Amino acid sequence: MNLFKVNSLKDVLIHLSIVIILGITLLVLFFYVYLPNSTNHGETVTVPDLEGIHQDDIDEFLTKRNLRYEVLADSGFTAEYEPFTILNQYPAPGSKVKENRKIFLTLNAINPPKVKMPDLVDGSVKNAQLVLESYGLTRGNIKYVPDLAQNAVLEQKYEGDNIEPGTFIPKGSKIDLVVGDGLGNTVLEVPDVKGMDLEEAEFIIVGSGLKVGSVLFQDQSLSGQDAREIVENAAPGERYVVARQNPTFEKKVRIGEEIDIWLNLLEDQEDSILDNEEEEENTDISETE
Structure with missing residues (x-):
């Protein structure tokens, strides 16, 4: 009984130390030995992705992974999957859960709402x-x-x-x-805008229910340049007029179609028109053949 006898401050400290050590030992044993063994601490399972799996196959699929499941009363619908196919799950795929954890499932309905x-x-x-x-x-x-x-x-x-x-x-x-399609059923004849300047040609084309397409130059050396900018900045006495158009005059087109035009200097226009007329005649002969 001398062990529990207190005769001095030293004995009190010794007894107090023993109580503290015993308390710490019990806590360590409880949290690091008893609880892990009783709750399978540290033994986790990764939740698989169940979307698209039929309900008939889910039981065996989850049993092999030490998991359980419960089908929720609510259901969804998508035409992508067959009826009774899993649409959603909780916990989400990839989650870490304890073994024997229950996975809640939502199935695809038989009849779409x-x-x-x-x-x-x-x-x-x-x-x-x-x-x-x-x-x-x-x-x-x-x-x-x-x-x-x-x-x-x-x-x-x-x-x-x-x-x-x-x-x-x-x-x-x-x-x-x-x-x-933005064009309509109305069939129109293409107006003749050859010899007109750009502004007048655009007015005639748009007024006929058609659209102005590409505005180009007959002169290949000006190819790729902004036609409208060159026309606006033309020197005094220079006048650009339409030398060629496509589709050509009196062709049948639907309302809203585009007319492409080629410009040339007025002084070169006469020769250009003759060349274009010959080219158009050859084109018509080829199309006829």
């Missing part, structure tokens, strides 16, 4: 794409037809038939679009 068909008509193709995605629908084929409204949606079709906005259709359905 119904969504309302949006109104895409009169909007752009780009806007239609964004709207379809927000509704869970897919853009199908695009058919261009003659119309002045370029890249504007004229009709929306589902399974070959026009579909009215607000109609319920399965989520993931493909919607085909009929889109204007």
